[in-house]
Amino acid sequence: MTTILSRREAMKVGAAFVLGFYLPGHGQEPISRNSEVFKPNAWVRITRDNKISVLTEIPELGQGTRTANVMMLADELEVEWSQIQWEQAPTIPAIYKHLATGGSGGTRATWLPMRQAGAQVREMLLTAAAQQWGVERNDCKAENGAVLHTPTQRRLLYGELAESASTIPAVKLDQVPLKGPKDFRFIGKPAGRVDTPGKVDGTAIFGIDVRVPGMLFAVIARCPHFGGKLISCDDSRRESGLRRSPHRFYARNGRQFERCGRHRGRGDLHLGCIAGPKCPQDRLGQGAWRARDHRRLTRATPGKGSRSGHRRFRRSRQCYPGSGRRGKEN
Amino acid sequence: MSYSASRIPCTSEDPPCIFTGPPCIEMAHVVCGAELGVEGPGMAHFVLQVNGRERAVDAAPEMPLLWALRDLLNMTGTKYGCGIGMCGACTVHLDGQAVRSCQTTVNAVASRKVTTIEGLSSDGSHPVQRAWIAEQVPQCGYCQSGQIMQAAALITKTPHPTREQINQAMTGNICRCATYQRIRRAIERAAQESV
Numbered sequence: 001m002t003t004i005l006s007r008r009e010a011m012k013v014g015a016a017f018v019l020g021f022y023l024p025g026h027g028q029e030p031i032s033r034n035s036e037v038f039k040p041n042a043w044v045r046i047t048r049d050n051k052i053s054v055l056t057e058i059p060e061l062g063q064g065t066r067t068a069n070v071m072m073l074a075d076e077l078e079v080e081w082s083q084i085q086w087e088q089a090p091t092i093p094a095i096y097k098h099l100a101t102g103g104s105g106g107t108r109a110t111w112l113p114m115r116q117a118g119a120q121v122r123e124m125l126l127t128a129a130a131q132q133w134g135v136e137r138n139d140c141k142a143e144n145g146a147v148l149h150t151p152t153q154r155r156l157l158y159g160e161l162a163e164s165a166s167t168i169p170a171v172k173l174d175q176v177p178l179k180g181p182k183d184f185r186f187i188g189k190p191a192g193r194v195d196t197p198g199k200v201d202g203t204a205i206f207g208i209d210v211r212v213p214g215m216l217f218a219v220i221a222r223c224p225h226f227g228g229k230l231i232s233c234d235d236s237r238r239e240s241g242l243r244r245s246p247h248r249f250y251a252r253n254g255r256q257f258e259r260c261g262r263h264r265g266r267g268d269l270h271l272g273c274i275a276g277p278k279c280p281q282d283r284l285g286q287g288a289w290r291a292r293d294h295r296r297l298t299r300a301t302p303g304k305g306s307r308s309g310h311r312r313f314r315r316s317r318q319c320y321p322g323s324g325r326r327g328k329e330n
Numbered sequence: 331m332s333y334s335a336s337r338i339p340c341t342s343e344d345p346p347c348i349f350t351g352p353p354c355i356e357m358a359h360v361v362c363g364a365e366l367g368v369e370g371p372g373m374a375h376f377v378l379q380v381n382g383r384e385r386a387v388d389a390a391p392e393m394p395l396l397w398a399l400r401d402l403l404n405m406t407g408t409k410y411g412c413g414i415g416m417c418g419a420c421t422v423h424l425d426g427q428a429v430r431s432c433q434t435t436v437n438a439v440a441s442r443k444v445t446t447i448e449g450l451s452s453d454g455s456h457p458v459q460r461a462w463i464a465e466q467v468p469q470c471g472y473c474q475s476g477q478i479m480q481a482a483a484l485i486t487k488t489p490h491p492t493r494e495q496i497n498q499a500m501t502g503n504i505c506r507c508a509t510y511q512r513i514r515r516a517i518e519r520a521a522q523e524s525v
Contacts, residue, residue: 061470062468062469062470062471062507063469192463192466193466193468195468195471196462196463196466196467196468196471197454197463198471199468199471199474200454200459200462200463200467200468200474200478201407201447201448201450201451201454201459202405202406202407202408202446202447202448202475203407203448204471205406206406206409206471206472208406208409208410209400209406211404211406
């Protein structure tokens with residue numbers, strides 16, 4: 001049994017926090033909200049007026065994974081770099097398998113899926129064009145956001161093909177032909193980050209910026225006195241409209257502050273506490289709560305794992321200023 | 331150690347604030363419901379001049395401008411970093427001066443003109459913003475709103491800053507990704523191009 005959280009475990013925890021990390025395209029209405037749009041698979045959106053959008057799964061934390069993902073898909077889809085937009089894929093884990101990031105695995109994990117997604121759509125568009133012209137599919141070629149009939153030099157933009165392509169059955173993702181490295185146009189070549197514009201004009205949405213309907217802003221109430229303990233909890237403000245939705249709230253700071261036992265399991269907002277002797281209603285005692293609360297933060301379900309390990313982990317963190325590790329408890 | 335100097339103690343009286351001691355350094359946000367923008371005693375009506383528009387907010391007078399912008403006006407481009415004026419992520423302009431919005435109360439703002447990253451230009455065309463893209467400055471991007479606002483104030487005041495002046499002006503803006511070299515290059519570029 002491990003006694004402290006491994007880096008990788010910590011990464012998993014981190015990943016859970018960043019699921020909502022959503023950076024919309026540079027002030028543009030996401031294409032996928034438009035109903036007049038060709039949705040060949042979960043990752044590509046094409047409108048009639050030839051706007052092409054990629055839904056990328058890996059949240060961008062600054063490592064450029066999103067840009068890499070757009071490159072991978074754009075390369076296989078055969079579009080112009082300037083033509084392609086991006087959006088963050090919605091949080092639907094049943095469809096999108098790579099909604100978390102961490103452990104330097106984002107680009108690696110999406111290397112095949114993103115390319116296959118692009119290639120799948122390219123194949124559908126090629127078939128649609130060949131059917132429309134009544135020509136051999138092998139004479140058609142995808143390039144720069146259009147299908148070209150090589151013998152006659154006829155061209156159809158992807159947007160023009162979008163409607164008819166939506167009736168073409170998709171080739172299975174693991175059976176689509178992929179490009180070889182020598183044909184890569186974007187992969188391996190320098191490109192500006194696709195998310196930079198949003199980061200210089202304030203439109204990029206970070207985790208802390210996410211707003212959902214009825215959202216509650218929680219404040220951690222911490223003991224103002226060094227080494228103080230909880231003696232009572234005041235939930236009267238709950239009635240004054242402070243709390244608007246049922247969120248579990250933990251007010252904790254090492255041993256300075258404990259969650260009030262009275263609210264255990266009720267999911268009440270716990271805001272008012274004063275310094276003094278230990279809360280008489282906290283029957284479990286501080287150490288137990290410390291371990292339990294930490295487990296709740298690190299795992300979705302309590303009850304598993306090493307309590308002493310978590311305690312030790314807590315202890316290891318209590319060297320920070322103000323975290324209030326004092327005395328010999330635990 | 332006097333770490334409470336930069337903190338705004340909660341003064342709510344009804345219900346009385348439960349925090350009576352010196353504010354703790356870890357109370358990075360606000361401590362009392364009155365400061366959250368919920369209805370209650372101690373609230374006041376303010377009309378802020380934000381990005382050229384009049385925006386009305388009901389807030390406790392001691393509410394930091396940062397939270398009025400983010401939580402009440404829903405302008406999330408300005409970021410919360412440390413809450414104690416140490417990192418610069420929350421930098422906005424007050425009458426053209428770069429200030430830390432986490433250390434500026436709505437009461438203190440009064441009728442002065444607030445400019446946030448959203449209002450620096452309507453289309454991202456401010457010389458500093460353009461230079462930021464040209465130099466591909468942001469990595470994670472979290473501090474960059476504050477960096478850009480600080481840099482824009484510098485360029486306005488000193489159109490051709492020396493390297494030393496850039497270092498001096500930007501020293502209070504921290505970037506955890508350490509994009510400092512690119513930030514400096516971008517400011518130099520912006521200074522050249524905004525001639």
